[in-house]
């Protein structure tokens with residue numbers, strides 16, 4: 001949305017005398033990486049998605065590809081350097097049986113289901129076109145594929161071998177990254193998948209037997225690595241025998257037949273789960289970022305324990321509100337700010353990858369892929385946070401590292417509402433990300449703001465800094481979100497620039513700047529160039545075009561598929577249109 005050029009610094013002088021101290025904060029990120037407490041390099045596919053298996057076709061399309069979903073994924077690949085990591089998993093992975101003879105694009109109810117379970121562990125049949133559909137996602141998309149652990153009929157090993165072999169053989173455009181075996185086994189007693197005795201130890205034994213069988217019969221003959229499996233640790237409850245430390249002492253990280261099978265600790269969480277979390281929730285609660293820290297405190301401990309074992313930790317199922325979101329909370333612009341903060345927070349904890357879970361009917365999914373609730377497909381505000389994170393990551397060509405800045409000084413009305421992060425590229429400070437999540441609704445005519453006074457270091461004196469906004473009319477806005485001046489089409493998922501202004505300013509002689517960030521808004525302040533205007537090095541070594549503006553028409557792209565060319569063209573046309581308007 002167009003904004004007056006005085007939105008940032010120019011207004012500050014006028015406002016400064018009346019600013020109360022509580023509504024401002026001074027930050028001094030270390031200009032060099034040494035001396036800063038920062039994350040590992042962020043993987044370009046870090047900010048990913050989970051897709052519920054029963055809903056896969058809604059996202060991929062049936063006989064015809066769902067080009068809208070595919071484009072939305074491709075945008076993020078172009079921004080970060082690699083497509084978002086996809087986990088195909090959830091409750092329904094534990095209901096699915098692979099049948100090589102079932103040729104529909106879809107799944108069918110198993111007419112001869114015999115297995116146990118409140119919903120039987122063999123109640124759904126899928127076939128090769130399930131995998132063909134999944135393989136429509138952008139080239140080289142990493143896939144974590146959820147296999148069925150619940151099924152325990154006498155042919156259970158044959159079935160998991162057949163299924164995993166089909167996955168290995170049929171994913172050609174995308175890249176199989178790992179197998180998750182079982183979804184949330186800590187809940188198997190409740191959902192009738194197992195009878196007692198069932199605990200972390202029995203799970204470990206059953207997980208290892210399946211991993212070993214899949215490796216020996218499927219992966220090894222194809223020359224693939226054994227360290228390819230993800231054990232799901234406790235998902236929903238504190239104090240189960242499925243905690244990471246317990247699975248570790250049960251021997252899940254030990255060798256079996258000479259091989260280490262566990263490559264990642266896999267955990268799931270939701271900020272809030274309807275029917276499980278005892279207290280009610282409002283948008284204002286979701287936007288109180290201290291509440292996210294409180295909710296996540298237990299998982300922070302699990303992450304530390306996991307990383308101390310030397311095995312990376314991935315959050316393969318996450319969302320603001322489960323199981324399927326909450327209208328006017330998880331589908332608002334406020335939830336987009338929550339998402340941006342959550343990804344950056346996870347980065348600072350060295351979580352390697354985060355998958356925001358999607359179903360076709362969830363009001364917490366980043367987009368609605370098909371017609372549901374009488375509404376055609378559309379992009380939710382949350383997607384714009386994925387776009388922001390993808391551009392922040394791509395901006396460093398694989399060297400982006402995130403640090404948390406101390407926001408303890410933001411008190412009063414702003415307690416829990418202010419977050420600030422540093423982003424490093426090539427070991428030097430590259431950007432700061434400033435979030436003001438104090439709720440202000442779209443209808444409010446007088447919106448307040450919070451002032452960040454940022455000292456970028458004397459080495460950055462007089463440099464240029466460019467501001468990118470994640471914004472909408474208000475926290476409760478369901479539509480109209482923009483990121484970095486861009487909007488994403490509900491028709492075809494393509495980006496277009498709706499605000500051509502370039503918010504370029506100069507740091508002062510000490511390397512400092514100040515900026516007012518409106519309540520319910522976030523900004524990225526990037527040194528030297530407009531975020532997204534540079535080429536991004538792709539993980540396969542080629543480069544993608546800049547994702548917007550200046551270099552958008554650079555034709556020297558190597559190894560880029562048609563989708564990237566299309567993106568280049570659209571950006572170029574948009575640029576041409578905007579120039580014409582002047």
Ligand SMILES: *[C@@H]1O[C@H](CO)[C@@H](O)[C@H](O)[C@H]1NC(C)=O
Pocket residue numbers: 038039040307348349350
């Ligand atoms: C994250 O990893 C980096 C690089 O290995 C390390 O310096 C930092 O201390 C880690 N942070 C946490 C919270 O583990």
Ligand SMILES: *[C@@H]1O[C@H](CO)[C@@H](O)[C@H](O)[C@H]1NC(C)=O
Pocket residue numbers: 100155158159162
């Ligand atoms: C596994 O696949 C083979 C070859 O298609 C088939 O003969 C066999 O019946 C399958 N096993 C099970 C348990 O589905």
Ligand SMILES: *[C@@H]1O[C@H](CO)[C@@H](O)[C@H](O)[C@H]1NC(C)=O
Pocket residue numbers: 324325326327363373375
């Ligand atoms: C999700 O949001 C739509 C509006 O987009 C609403 O009609 C529907 O009832 C909501 N669904 C749930 C389960 O809250």
Ligand SMILES: *[C@@H]1O[C@H](CO)[C@@H](O)[C@H](O)[C@H]1NC(C)=O
Pocket residue numbers: 395396397425426534535536537543
């Ligand atoms: C990333 O690579 C591109 C293309 O080589 C370059 O223009 C850009 O400056 C690089 N970005 C960083 C942060 O190194």
Ligand SMILES: *[C@@H]1O[C@H](CO)[C@@H](O)[C@H](O)[C@H]1NC(C)=O
Pocket residue numbers: 439440441476
């Ligand atoms: C925003 O609107 C919601 C209802 O739509 C209301 O409950 C809430 O109090 C409003 N918040 C503010 C800060 O105006």
